Amino acid sequence: MILSVFHETRYSYDAPMRGAVQSLRLFPSRFDGQQVIEWEVSVDNGVRGGRFRDGAGDQVEGWSVRGPLSEVVVRVSGRVATEDLAGVLRGHREQILPAAYLRPTLPTHPDPGLRELANGEAAGGADALDRAHRLAEAVAEAIAYRPGVTHAHTTAAEALALGEGVCQDHAHALIACARLLDMPARYVSGYLLATEDGTPHEAAHAWAEIHVQGLGWVGFDAANGCCPDARYLRLGSGADARDAAPIRGVALGPGSERLDVTVAVEQAQQ
Template sequence: MRLEICHTTEYRYSEDAWDSHNEVNLYPTANERQHVRGFHLDVQPHATITTHPDYFGSLVHHVHVHERHRHLLIQAQSMVDTFPIVPPPPTPFEALDELRQDVIEFLVPSPRVPHGLWPTLFGVTPPEANTDLAAFLKELTAKLNQEFTYKPGATNVRTSLEQFAQSRAGVCQDFTHAMLGICRVVGIPARYVSGYLYSGGEMLGADATHAWLEALIPGQGWVGYDPTNNCLAGEKHVKIGHGRDYGDVSPVRGTFYGGGRQALEVSVHVYN
């Protein structure tokens, strides 16, 4: 599937801002599941733009606007080809035993997915040694989707997993952080994925950057699961990057001097 993405971020200030530094994490990942055909980053006013790979391998653009301004536009346009996926075959949970040491950073607590009794809090029975890992992940994806409500505005980036478990409503970040917490506690290496979603009208979370997770399945590598939509991450999912949680792959973040009051507008459009 060929997808075109236009991601626009606009900052407006009540007073002059200057010396604005922003990290822009919007360049799609190139891997066996997707091919990047093109990418263009437009910044207004004029900016100095450099790139570097982050710790997890994503290409990050560093944007520095020197001059005074009251409006900052950062627009990323991408064209990506995505390919079909094959559901993972049955795999015993115990097959993970030899792999965990190499991916320990995706098993330990992180700032937004701290240590906790997440399986108990979310009513999940931990898998046994002979449990089918692929089936467990599929069932966990369905459970979160069915028991929680997707509700924009119900949470924000500071909402804790305990608050999400109580309110039973949130956005894709919350669904993903919850599944990450459960997976890590029971011993399944799992990482947070930031990206885009082509909806066609039938999927949730396509109006902004989307979030899902990748779990490590022996013999298959990292397999994407989207609990917000109760599905595997397939052709309609475009991956930007991954990390321990949202904080590692937030789309745009930065600092500036001055500015007074600030207003932020973000729009995402994914076309086929």
């Protein structure tokens, strides 16, 4: 499948800012399931800085914008050929050991509710892969998909107590539960092809990866009840949503910020 992506992120300020600096993780991951045909990342009136590949195998690029400025606009466009690998991240080169993803973070910090969820039926799986699937199913049943009820700083424990949330909440909850069972887990950011069957999801999407002995990293999208397939485009990973954020940065000045995001993911012609 060939996925066509257009992604625009616009930061607007109500007072002139002196400048902005950003770190972008907006480049498709290199692994057997993805082949970049064309891909362009740009920042309006920005100056491109250094580019490097971090220990997790993600490409990161720095940008700066000189002021005075009233907005910063980041644009992404391109086409990527994807293949269904049943969620297995095959052929991905990275240097960070899986054990590094066992440490809890603030959004994934376990509470009694998460411990009960992790130690329920999911803990009785026949093997590690079965336990991972059971965990994903348990999270999907415990947290209903409902946009607008949580926010960027909602923790896994809070989403579980609420019983509702979005893909970020499902991913954080699954990561927290997997780590409680000594299974390394991490947060993945990317895109998901829009469907016409009413399946709820955001085009700018997120899911979890759990490290399974013998297989390596395997993706689980509890929000949609499946493993990532050819409809998914992987960008990068981290210990949680903040760590894996596609855009991180700071603007210098007194203005308050407003964020507008437009994402379109379509299936292109072969």
